[in-house]
Amino acid sequence: MLSGIEGGLLLVARVAFGGVLAFTGLNHFLDGESMAGYAEAKGLPAPRLAVVLSGGMLLFGGLAIALGVLPLLGAGAIVLFLLVATPTMHDFWAAPEEQRQSEMTAFLKNVGLLAGALAFMLLASLSWPYALLA
Numbered sequence: 001m002l003s004g005i006e007g008g009l010l011l012v013a014r015v016a017f018g019g020v021l022a023f024t025g026l027n028h029f030l031d032g033e034s035m036a037g038y039a040e041a042k043g044l045p046a047p048r049l050a051v052v053l054s055g056g057m058l059l060f061g062g063l064a065i066a067l068g069v070l071p072l073l074g075a076g077a078i079v080l081f082l083l084v085a086t087p088t089m090h091d092f093w094a095a096p097e098e099q100r101q102s103e104m105t106a107f108l109k110n111v112g113l114l115a116g117a118l119a120f121m122l123l124a125s126l127s128w129p130y131a132l133l134a
Contacts, residue, residue, distance in 0.1 A: 007129030015066050017116055022062030028055025057081040065120050068131025072124035078117040086110040
């Protein structure tokens with residue numbers, strides 16, 4: 001059981017990490033047309049559906065982590081999203097020269113987010129202080 005400063009730090013980490021991912025998921029719905037265009041340009045089949053599904057995974061996963069509700073499922077949704085989206089959407093090795101650096105940056109950012117999501121999966125077995133349904 002985490003308590004005191006450790007529980008507070010976990011809360012800050014949950015809200016920051018989960019909040020950013022939930023906002024990103026919400027953006028899939030608010031800016032779906034341009035995201036679907038990007039997904040289509042990357043060769044994804046059913047790009048609009050992919051944007052909706054990935055947005056749902058990010059929104060659910062981010063909120064689950066931030067609120068401490070179903071954290072294992074939420075972190076698992078983020079892990080699954082990142083395992084699929086990172087090499088598919090940010091394939092810097094196949095990008096034109098003028099896009100290679102930005103795609104590599106996005107790829108590496110997603111690898112860092114994947115590591116964080118894996119850590120939250122490991123922490124899901126603990127009792128999270130300040131969880132919504134604790």
